[in-house]
Amino acid sequence: MSSPVTFGTNEKWRINRNIFVLGFAFMVQFTAFHGAANLQSSVNTDAAAGTFTLAAIYFSLILSNVFLPAMVIKWLGCKWTVAVSFIAYMPFIIAQFYPHLHTLVPAGMMVGFGGGPLWCAKCTYLSVVAEPYAKLSGVSAEVLVVRFFGLFFMFYQMAQIWGNLISSAILSSNLGEVTPFVNETWAPEALMFGNYTLPTPDYGGTCGVNFCSGNDEQDNSNLVPPSALKIQVISGVYLACMIFASILVAFGVDSLSRYNSGRQPTAQGKSGLQLLAVTLRQLRHKYQLLLLPVIGYIGAEQAFMAADFTQAFVGCAYGIPNIGFVMICFGVFNALAAPVAGAVVKLTGRYPVMLTALFLNLCLLTALLLWRPDPHQWLMFYFLAAIWGTADAVWLVQVNALSGILFPGNEEAAYSNFRLWEATGSVLSYASAPYLCVRTRLHILLGLLLVGFSGYTTIEVMEFKVKKRHHQERTFELVNKTEQE
Numbered sequence: 147m148s149s150p151v152t153f154g155t156n157e158k159w160r161i162n163r164n165i166f167v168l169g170f171a172f173m174v175q176f177t178a179f180h181g182a183a184n185l186q187s188s189v190n191t192d193a194a195a196g197t198f199t200l201a202a203i204y205f206s207l208i209l210s211n212v213f214l215p216a217m218v219i220k221w222l223g224c225k226w227t228v229a230v231s232f233i234a235y236m237p238f239i240i241a242q243f244y245p246h247l248h249t250l251v252p253a254g255m256m257v258g259f260g261g262g263p264l265w266c267a268k269c270t271y272l273s274v275v276a277e278p279y280a281k282l283s284g285v286s287a288e289v290l291v292v293r294f295f296g297l298f299f300m301f302y303q304m305a306q307i308w309g310n311l312i313s314s315a316i317l318s319s320n321l322g323e324v325t326p327f328v329n330e331t332w333a334p335e336a337l338m339f340g341n342y343t344l345p346t347p348d349y350g351g352t353c354g355v356n357f358c359s360g361n362d363e364q365d366n367s368n369l370v371p372p373s374a375l376k377i378q379v380i381s382g383v384y385l386a387c388m389i390f391a392s393i394l395v396a397f398g399v400d401s402l403s404r405y406n407s408g409r410q411p412t413a414q415g416k417s418g419l420q421l422l423a424v425t426l427r428q429l430r431h432k433y434q435l436l437l438l439p440v441i442g443y444i445g446a447e448q449a450f451m452a453a454d455f456t457q458a459f460v461g462c463a464y465g466i467p468n469i470g471f472v473m474i475c476f477g478v479f480n481a482l483a484a485p486v487a488g489a490v491v492k493l494t495g496r497y498p499v500m501l502t503a504l505f506l507n508l509c510l511l512t513a514l515l516l517w518r519p520d521p522h523q524w525l526m527f528y529f530l531a532a533i534w535g536t537a538d539a540v541w542l543v544q545v546n547a548l549s550g551i552l553f554p555g556n557e558e559a560a561y562s563n564f565r566l567w568e569a570t571g572s573v574l575s576y577a578s579a580p581y582l583c584v585r586t587r588l589h590i591l592l593g594l595l596l597v598g599f600s601g602y603t604t605i606e607v608m609e610f611k612v613k614k615r616h617h618q619e620r621t622f623e624l625v626n627k628t629e630q631e
Contacts, residue, residue, distance in 0.1 A: 276290040
């Protein structure tokens with residue numbers, strides 16, 4: 147057993163540096179992944195290959211979360227689990243050079259198998275380093291966990307900005323396109339129609355809430371995929387990002403063994419089946435069961451954003467090249483809201499912040515059900531993305547942090563369950579996308595939101611009663627002690 151590390155005066159700076167580098171590496175990695183994933187449902191439309199690939203990612207993520215995290219973290223440690231898991235994402239980008247169902251789906255499965263250990267290792271790392279930082283700073287570990295998650299997700303969600311900026315810049319260019327001469331193509335058509343102006347398509351009738359991906363009658367020029375050369379250039383940039391992210395973690399992040407000496411992790415000394423049992427045994431905890439619906443909602447709403455909002459609303463009515471620009475807006479507000487939500491929780495408590503996220507999501511889903519997309523109302527696409535990004539940041543930061551706060555010492559099992567049920571929500575949403583119209587999917591999302599928030603509220607009420615009872619018992623003990631004296 148290694149001897150405990152004696153922390154120097156600059157240890158707080160060192161912990162902050164580790165969190166900064168880890169967050170920056172995730173930002174670079176998911177600049178590539180999110181940028182590619184946001185285009186899948188709109189670009190790889192043959193046999194719904196893109197949507198089924200996203201479903202494959204989250205289906206394998208379910209298996210990965212059940213079987214792999216505790217075992218892989220035991221073998222490699224949190225740092226090297228992150229570095230190696232980044233590599234598992236690379237085949238997904240490579241498959242974009244030859245995008246067919248038989249290449250995309252297996253590559254997507256690789257992403258899922260890497261994702262389970264990756265996210266569990268990241269969550270465990272942030273939770274564990276909060277403990278020595280709390281001793282050095284005098285701030286409670288519970289507050290620090292929320293703060294660290296807020297800082298991390300600020301970096302993570304900035305990936306939406308850079309990834310979509312890359313894709314939009316390339317898709318909006320003339321790369322790989324042959325511009326016809328006026329007298330060859332456009333002029334004859336103009337002569338044919340004379341002064342007749344072509345009618346503006348009724349995007350509201352076929353896009354948005356009325357969009358059905360299986361509708362073959364849909365003839366929308368906005369949904370024509372871009373040239374193969376553009377996709378290949380985008381993929382080359384994304385692949386370079388992933389390679390850099392893996393190197394960054396390998397050489398820029400300290401091993402977690404520096405901070406968890408004397409701390410008995412859940413996975414220590416257990417066989418593979420025992421480690422699986424640890425993850426599944428967590429489901430016996432009432433808090434974990436009550437968290438499942440809201441965790442499932444997080445996965446489902448993110449899948450809806452990536453598959454349906456990008457295709458049915460933005461791509462269908464506003465054009466595929468504009469998907470990236472709209473998603474940049476989502477990423478900006480997501481990145482800003484993550485640290486702000488953590489700071490506000492410190493002032494108001496967690497429940498008012500979560501209540502605000504509920505209100506934003508209810509307004510958002512109602513707007514999506516009532517609004518008919520129109521390219522002339524371009525500002526509305528960005529406004530909806532901004533609201534979505536703000537609410538999503540609150541869900542991600544607070545529910546992630548809550549998983550660490552409610553189950554101290556069982557972080558591996560708690561975060562493994564978080565990713566498991568988040569992935570379940572995503573895979574069900576992606577898998578049903580080619581078969582259900584957007585209106586039906588919005589109603590399902592609305593129901594899941596209300597059930598999930600009810601479960602979360604029940605946890606807060608139970609925790610309030612426990613703390614109140616503990617306070618009363620403590621007061622009673624102090625009164626008795628005073629009377630005896």
